[in-house]
Amino acid sequence: MASTSYRPAAISLDADALRRYLDGPYREVRELTRRILSQPEHAPVQGLPTDEYRELVLERMRMLAAEGQTGMGFPVEYGGGGDVGASIAAFETLAHGDLSLLVKCGVQFGLWGGALLHLGTKRHHDLYLEQTIRADLPGCFAMTEIGHGSDVQSLGTTATYDPKTDEFVINTPDRAATKHYIGNAAVHGRIAAVFAQLIVGTEKPGVHAFIVPLRDADGTPLPGVTIEDCGEKIGLNGVDNGMLSFDHVRIPREALLNRYADVTPEGVYESDIENPNRRFFTMIGTLxxxxxxxxxxxxxxxxxxxxxxxxxxxxxxxxxxxxxxxxxxxxxxxxxxxxxxxxxxxxxxxxxxxxxxxxxxxxxxxxxxxxxxxxxxxxxxxxxxxxxxxxxxxxxxxxxxxxxxxxxxxxxxxxxxxxxxxxxxxxxxxxxxxxxxxxxxxxxxxxxxxxxxxxxxxxxxxxxxxxxxxxxxxxxxxxxxxxxxxxxxxxxxxxxxxxxxxxxxxxxxxxxxxxxxxxxxxxxxxxxxxxxxxxxxxxxxxxxxxxxxxxxxxxxxxxxxxxxxxxxxxxxxxxxxxxxxxxxxxxxxxxxxxxxxxxxxxxxxxxxxxxxxxxxxxxxxxxxxxxxxxxxxxxxxxxxxxxx
Amino acid sequence: MASTSYRPAAISLDADALRRYLDGPYREVRELTRRILSQPEHAPVQGLPTDEYRELVLERMRMLAAEGQTGMGFPVEYGGGGDVGASIAAFETLAHGDLSLLVKCGVQFGLWGGALLHLGTKRHHDLYLEQTIRADLPGCFAMTEIGHGSDVQSLGTTATYDPKTDEFVINTPDRAATKHYIGNAAVHGRIAAVFAQLIVGTEKPGVHAFIVPLRDADGTPLPGVTIEDCGEKIGLNGVDNGMLSFDHVRIPREALLNRYADVTPEGVYESDIENPNRRFFTMIGTLxxxxxxxxxxxxxxxxxxxxxxxxxxxxxxxxxxxxxxxxxxxxxxxxxxxxxxxxxxxxxxxxxxxxxxxxxxxxxxxxxxxxxxxxxxxxxxxxxxxxxxxxxxxxxxxxxxxxxxxxxxxxxxxxxxxxxxxxxxxxxxxxxxxxxxxxxxxxxxxxxxxxxxxxxxxxxxxxxxxxxxxxxxxxxxxxxxxxxxxxxxxxxxxxxxxxxxxxxxxxxxxxxxxxxxxxxxxxxxxxxxxxxxxxxxxxxxxxxxxxxxxxxxxxxxxxxxxxxxxxxxxxxxxxxxxxxxxxxxxxxxxxxxxxxxxxxxxxxxxxxxxxxxxxxxxxxxxxxxxxxxxxxxxxxxxxxxxxx
Missing domain, CATH: 1.20.140.10 (Butyryl-CoA Dehydrogenase, subunit A, domain 3)
Structure with a gap:
């Protein structure tokens, strides 16, 4: 029996032809990604200290961005490729290589970039999309909290509208409301989409997302923003997960990602979707x-x-x-x-x-x-x-x-x-x-x-x-x-x-x-x-x-x-x-x-x-x-x- | 339903009483081990560089040995406790702590010490057991090869008897016969029980174990012994696994672990167990x-x-x-x-x-x-x-x-x-x-x-x-x-x-x-x-x-x-x-x-x-x-x- 088969091999299979069939309509994107990952600059690394590993992964992400590899799903007018399918194919293929790089890209382009694109409107896109696609503006997706992961509707962070100054006040009321496990937060993130319970006067229309700057150009956390490092994880240690908490941080009213709901300067909450549950799940659905x-x-x-x-x-x-x-x-x-x-x-x-x-x-x-x-x-x-x-x-x-x-x-x-x-x-x-x-x-x-x-x-x-x-x-x-x-x-x-x-x-x-x-x-x-x-x-x-x-x-x-x-x-x-x-x-x-x-x-x-x-x-x-x-x-x- | 129970709790269970019952006859041994592991010197460590981790584990093993923790299964006359059951209970309990320490102890006392004890005779015990129990003589159990893990009877390393000098010649004929994954080998091991195909004249009576020194007092590999590091593993990186190969290394005839078989100075192979298969599995059975x-x-x-x-x-x-x-x-x-x-x-x-x-x-x-x-x-x-x-x-x-x-x-x-x-x-x-x-x-x-x-x-x-x-x-x-x-x-x-x-x-x-x-x-x-x-x-x-x-x-x-x-x-x-x-x-x-x-x-x-x-x-x-x-x-x- 050993290596010879006991049943005649019925099929003479051409692995290349099968690969082309599996690659499907985005074959070129997949081949490009494989070529990039095959370069020595992307060779697997082992045993790097966490600090160095995180920097290497950032650098590699920027290399991918420079090749146009990471913007395929974003609108052409902001320097993207305008092809969502291509962006998924590219992302999937990255998974053959270092998975910290994959997840770092997922955070930067999928979560932060995706929140900006799908929950924001033109004013947000104009301000941030181009830098985001180029990986020049490392961003975070600050949803999960210590107290709530799966049950997003129960988040504790608040965003209270102050009509006197036309601002929202982002606040972390207790330890359980600290944002947890936020990718890009521990070291690189400059800005975040923060999910918080909106409070407008006496109204509490549920969880909405807000753009909150985290660090200045030198990387120093901004006043009122506390950042902690989540530390070592089982794996993915090339991704800098961190914790974020906010002490009455003020952001302009326009920082609300307002595709599905907005607040007027007078402090009136407006949304085309009346049911708050439905509104929440519409927002989540874009993710x-x-x-x-x-x-x-x-x-x-x-x-x-x-x-x-x-x-x-x-x-x-x-x-x-x-x-x-x-x-x-x-x-x-x-x-x-x-x-x-x-x-x-x-x-x-x-x-x-x-x-x-x-x-x-x-x-x-x-x-x-x-x-x-x-x-x-x-x-x-x-x-x-x-x-x-x-x-x-x-x-x-x-x-x-x-x-x-x-x-x-x-x-x-x-x-x-x-x-x-x-x-x-x-x-x-x-x-x-x-x-x-x-x-x-x-x-x-x-x-x-x-x-x-x-x-x-x-x-x-x-x-x-x-x-x-x-x-x-x-x-x-x-x-x-x-x-x-x-x-x-x-x-x-x-x-x-x-x-x-x-x-x-x-x-x-x-x-x-x-x-x-x-x-x-x-x-x-x-x-x-x-x-x-x-x-x-x-x-x-x-x-x-x-x-x-x-x-x-x-x-x-x-x-x-x-x-x-x-x-x-x-x-x-x-x-x-x-x-x-x-x-x-x-x-x-x-x-x-x-x-x-x-x-x-x-x-x-x-x-x-x-x-x-x-x-x-x-x-x-x-x-x-x-x-x-x-x-x-x-x-x-x-x-x-x-x-x- | 929440936290209150929907069915009446029928049993009021005393966790301490149950612990005592689970601890069984070796309760004191288990409690001693838990107390030792609870000391700050045994606190879990994370992210140590491999070199330091290996040294720490060696040091901790020596601390355990000093407490008499690791010799319980060895004969009293060599400083052991003479109680196999106690040694197993102690070992099991170690598994609540750092598993590199557990495996290092397993290699030193279970595998190397066990081979010495069960396959050797008084002459080997007198020479090595006491130092082994004190962890002063780090030893290896060199069975597995690159080419053969599970199929031990097919090992390639040879031990050829030379009647002219009354020695065995230990040799690694090819890469596949290189000893692989040998714990204690990469850094600390001074000596090894090496499993090899015995050759006495024209007779080839199968796999036997031999004591082969690996390093001198300074830690330098002895002539003819080549040692490589297996490198990083998924885990257990506090254990220094290595590869060993032997280039016609000569050891005295008495280095054969001769409990079940021996070679006379004249080059006659002798064993009470005639069937070679049966002999091999009797030896293996002691493990x-x-x-x-x-x-x-x-x-x-x-x-x-x-x-x-x-x-x-x-x-x-x-x-x-x-x-x-x-x-x-x-x-x-x-x-x-x-x-x-x-x-x-x-x-x-x-x-x-x-x-x-x-x-x-x-x-x-x-x-x-x-x-x-x-x-x-x-x-x-x-x-x-x-x-x-x-x-x-x-x-x-x-x-x-x-x-x-x-x-x-x-x-x-x-x-x-x-x-x-x-x-x-x-x-x-x-x-x-x-x-x-x-x-x-x-x-x-x-x-x-x-x-x-x-x-x-x-x-x-x-x-x-x-x-x-x-x-x-x-x-x-x-x-x-x-x-x-x-x-x-x-x-x-x-x-x-x-x-x-x-x-x-x-x-x-x-x-x-x-x-x-x-x-x-x-x-x-x-x-x-x-x-x-x-x-x-x-x-x-x-x-x-x-x-x-x-x-x-x-x-x-x-x-x-x-x-x-x-x-x-x-x-x-x-x-x-x-x-x-x-x-x-x-x-x-x-x-x-x-x-x-x-x-x-x-x-x-x-x-x-x-x-x-x-x-x-x-x-x-x-x-x-x-x-x-x-x-x-x-x-x-x-x-x-x-x-x-």
Whole structure:
């Protein structure tokens, strides 16, 4: 068996052709980014003292800015490229390299630049955008506080309008309201978008964003601004995270980022969006790009790990048949295939989903046809994909490290940085558990207007009162059909496990069944007189399962669409095998649920396990080409065990 | 709901009493170790340059040695304590503190000292043991090579006997034979136990260990010895791992560690153990203590993480019922309970299993009654427990980090070190996948003489030829009984899920069923004429499942025994809840398998999920006491989010 295959290699796969297909419409942007990262100035660094590392990352960010690499998503009139899709592609590709640089760029151009662009108006753009794009004005996105991370509506910082001087007074009332974890704040930031509770006279219309200068030209904090360093983190130590607090700092009235709401000189609050919840979530919604970018970056970081582990598994031999000429390649062992190849398949699946969500975002931000409902669905998709992809990255990097044994533990082989730097991806830009709840809310309310703004009790009441007649019954109807198909005695034998239609049916059936059942549970809790908050909490694990089932199905659909678009029969076949492996290993992982709900017979469930094993053997034959097609240059990958 | 409990707290738990019970017979040793670690000299350090960190760790190791802390397992006549059990308890407890110090001690006293003690004879003990115990003679355990880690029998280093000079010539023939990852080698090691292929004339009797001096009194490498630094690792950077190669280095004949084999001055090889495989595995078997110690250390590292995350979850509030007085504690959310509390229960289960394996090892090493078969079962138990516990640590630390959100990402909160330092535990002292295969081999051969030495094809042939009539049929018989119980229509309703006898039955049934079925598959592969190596590889995932089911059941039995021994009714009740949670969440995680094999009905499977949720709510009421009972002093825990 050893290195020769026991099943004929059916596919002769051209890694370059596959790379070009994966690169998609933004191939040139991706190639440019890879070329830049391959230069010696961007070589991975290890063990730099934090101070030096932070300066190096700033310098590298400026080098990227000088190449026009970081402004692609900003308007042309301010020196940008005017192409949101290109900016996402560029950002994602940066994730093959140093992740501190990636996150520093995310803070500067995505968060600070994004707040300026999307929440501000022309007066803010004129003042700051050009310098921001050139990285000459390092800025912060000061939202999170010590006391509140995920629950942004409960922030404690205040911005009180003083009509006498036409100013806002920014204030940190207590330690819990100190801005925390703010990237760019500890050393480099000169200015910040500060999120604070607006107070206008007796009115408190909720959280708004304000531009607040932090440091003077020498880097000295301005009067009333206190800056602390967050110190060492698990990873990303090239990013200078800090804490900010404000002691009655006065800023002009015009410093309110006033795209969605404004205050007149007379102290009258004005907004086109009357409902304060809805207003808040409209503002927050513009930050969707951050989630799309983090998801894409996590996906590419996982590809680094898989490339290293798969190449190592195709070089390293251990044990083997007695008397055999050589030992057996690691990747020829079943458990090794099982550990890595379903994750490789999922990486491909997530790649196509990421391409899809980025394309939708491009349309939404480029003034394409996009209804409000489309916008809500997009926010939900971005949230769900961010969660599934960042968890995938954590798992894949860990498995890949273990699959490389002791070699994986040496810092030179890159897992040290990959593990440490990506670990917070599951937490920042929305904690994954909160994001999955957001996804489930969308499903349970059928993306009703401003579903995101509903708190848990409101959601439960909404579901109990309204939706059971619409979403749920629609789902139940489909479910009945599904159940009928299922009880046909021949159904198990007649459908091929590699039939993509059948796979999709299984994934969709699960999604709808769980959705209907969680809706029924929420409704019955209310009907039985329980407190809605408590009802929600009792169903929380079920709610999370709803979201996961939905996102896994969306990812499958995106993969299928990506295969359908492909015109090269060999690529199509290779991608098809990966898609089968993604679908069947996803179903296998939840086969307990399918069996519990009578959707799989025990025989069929076992057959899925057998089929996953066979698919691993098939995919193993193209494993080298499949990781090479990720297109990560050797200089960027930089792990000795993965190089020739 | 918020912070008040929705179910009456049934148990008033005394954390101190529980700590004393957990500490068991070696309470004083554990308390001494905790006191030492609480001293300011042992305070956690962050961000030290590697050189300084290595020196600090050496100094701290010498401080421990001066306290008599590290010699407990060595013979009294050489200045040791003569108590193996005490040495394990002390080592485990060290794992609450800096893990580089733990591993440095493991290398010096466990590996180098252990090789000297168990593979050497009086002449070696007289020369080196006393200095070793005092940490005055830093030593190395030079087994792993670049080319071979897990497959020790294939090492490339040679030791050729030269009868003319009565010496062995130690040589590294090629780069692949370079000793790799050797702790203490890069800077401090003065001497090493080197594992090499012995060559005596034309005879090649396999791998043996030799004492080879590495550096002179000034620290300069001796002639013929080349030492390289392994460089930065993911973690454990206070341990100086290095590479060693030997260019025809001559050592006296007496430097062979000759407990199991010797060479006469005339060049005659002599051993009481004729079979070379069996001899090799007898030598390796003496190293079992390392696995027991790593398992115990991993378990305690996981307790650190849980203590931090549970305490944080009982302080941190986010969101909450509208109009409520305060937000809800994280640990009152179902998903938060689900993430942490089954892991807490498993930590308790593993604690009792660890206590059991350490006690058996103590008996075995203290000349107690211990048959050869007992020895083999103990080796298997130690291997399996090391695997399950180190994976548990990886998972628990990751979940705990995520459960602390951004706070968990700050280095001061300890997860940086916990994650990085423990990551290699799944790899060293036997890669977990290899260890699980060893466990399965023991089961498949019913611990036949030297089962460990069988390679995969030999195992397959053995199973096919002999065992199906014994182990398997015995299993099948029990299985039939199980199946009969199972088909009784009332069985599902009659058994309480919290009935410990029923839980044990489910776990045992799974173990025996999988064992029988993998044996049948191996046999049928041979009967159908397939190559045994290939047959084994096809079943490898199934083999791993066999081991996991076995180890999970052993852990359950150890937990039950620990509860049975307990005389305090309140502790007993609290431990009982945890045991229910461990058992049912273990079964829930494999419910797909139970359903596939008709052992659970779909209704019962769903009820298990419900019961796990309820148990999480019960355990949550004692969560604070349950982590406090781990007894980790605040000075050692040192994470600000976990302190008052």
């Amino acid at each position: 969707i790009q951050g989630r799309v970018c983090v998801g894409g970056a996590a996906g590419n970081a996982a590809k680094n790990a898989l490339t290293i582990a798969v190449r190592h598994g195709l070089k390293r031999r251990q044990f083997g048949p007695p008397g055999g000429e050589s030992e057996t390649l690691l990747l020829d062992y079943r458990t090794h295939q099982r550990r890595l190849l379903p994750l490789l398949a999922k990486s491909y699946a997530l790649h196509f989903a990421q391409e899809e969500v980025a394309a939708k975002l491009h349309v939404a931000f480029s003034g394409g046809e996009f209804s409000e409902r489309d916008q809500r669905e997009l926010e939900s998709y971005a949230a769900g994909l961010k969660a599934i992809t960042t968890w995938h990255a954590t798992e894949t990097i860990q498995q890949s490290r273990e699959a490389c044994g002791g070699f994986g533990y040496l810092a030179e082989n890159r897992f040290a940085a990959l593990k440490a730097d990506t670990d917070v991806f599951t937490t920042f830009e929305g904690d994954n558990w909160i994001l999955y709840q957001l996804v489930a809310k969308g499903l349970l309310t059928d993306y009703k207007d401003q579903f995101a703004s509903m708190d848990q009790p409101a959601l439960v009441r909404f579901v109990a009162g309204q939706v059971v007649e619409t979403v749920v019954e629609k789902s139940l109807a489909r479910q009945l059909i599904g159940a009928l198909v299922d009880v046909l005695p021949a159904s198990d034998d007649e459908r091929e496990l590699r039939d993509r239609g059948y796979q999709g049916e299984l994934l969709r059936w699960r999604e709808e069944h769980i959705l209907a059942s969680v809706a029924r549970r929420l409704k019955s809790g209310i009907d039985n007189g329980f407190d809605p908050f408590r009802v929600f909490n009792f169903c929380q694990d079920h709610v999370i399962h709803t979201a996961r089932a939905h996102v896994e199905r969306k990812v499958f659909d995106a993969f299928v669409a990506g295969i359908d678009r492909c015109e090269d029969p060999q690529l199509k076949e290779a991608l098809g095998q990966l898609c089968d492996l993604y679908a069947l290993s996803t179903i296998e992982a939840d086969r307990g649920w399918y069996l519990e709900h009578g959707r799989l017979t025990t025989q069929r469930s076992k057959r899925i396990t057998t089929e996953v094993n066979l698919l691993c053997m098939d995919v193993r034959e193209q494993a080298r080409e499949l990781v090479d097609a990720f297109g990560i240059p050797d200089e960027v990958l930089a792990a000795p065990i993965a190089l020739p | 079992i203590q390392g696995r027991v110690c790593v398992g115990g250390a991993a378990g305690n590292a996981a307790k650190n993480a849980l203590t931090i995350a549970v305490r944080h979850g009982l302080k941190r509030r986010q969101f909450g019922p509208p109009g409520g007085e305060s937000e809800t504690l994280l640990l009152d959310y179902r998903t938060h309970q689900r993430r942490l509390l089954p892991l807490l229960a498993k930590s308790y289960a593993l604690h009792f299993a660890q206590e059991e394996v350490a006690a058996k090892l103590h008996v075995a090493f203290s000349g107690g009654e211990f048959s050869e078969r007992d020895q083999r079962e103990l080796e298997s138990y130690a291997a399996g427990l090391k695997a399950i516990t180190t994976w548990h640590a990886t998972e628990t630390i990751q979940q705990s980090r995520e459960a602390c959100g951004g706070f968990g990402y700050l280095a001061e909160n300890r997860f940086a070190a916990l994650k990085a330092d423990t990551d290699v535990f799944t790899t060293f002292e036997g890669d977990n996948w290899i260890l699980y295969q060893l466990v399965a081999k023991g089961l498949l051969t019913d611990y036949k003489d030297q089962f460990a030495s069988m390679d995969q094809p030999a195992l397959v042939r053995f199973v096919a030829g002999q065992v199906v009539e014994t182990v398997v049929e015995k299993s099948l018989a029990r299985q039939l009984i199980g199946a009969l119980v199972d088909v009784l229509p009332a069985s599902d309703d009659e058994r309480e899920l919290r009935d410990r006898g029923y839980q044990g039955e489910l776990l045992r049934w799974r173990e025996e069923h999988i064992l029988a079925s993998v044996a049948r598959r191996l046999k049928s592969g041979i009967d159908n004429g397939f190559d045994p190596f290939r047959v084994f590889n096809f079943c490898q995932d199934h083999v791993i499942h066999t081991a996991r089911a076995h180890v999970e059941r052993k852990v359950f039995d150890a937990f039950v025994a620990g509860i049975d021994r307990c005389e305090d009714p309140q502790l007993k009740e609290a431990l009982g809840q945890l045991c229910d949670l461990y058992a049912l969440s273990t079964i829930e995680a494999d419910r797909g398998w139970y359903l596939e094999h008709g052992r659970l009905t779909t209704q019962r499977s769903k009820r298990i999920t419900t019961e796990v949720n309820l148990l999480c709510m019960d355990v949550r009421e004692q969560a604070r006491e349950l982590v406090d009972a781990f007894g980790i002093p605040d000075e050692v825990l040192a994470a600000p989010i976990a302190l008052p």
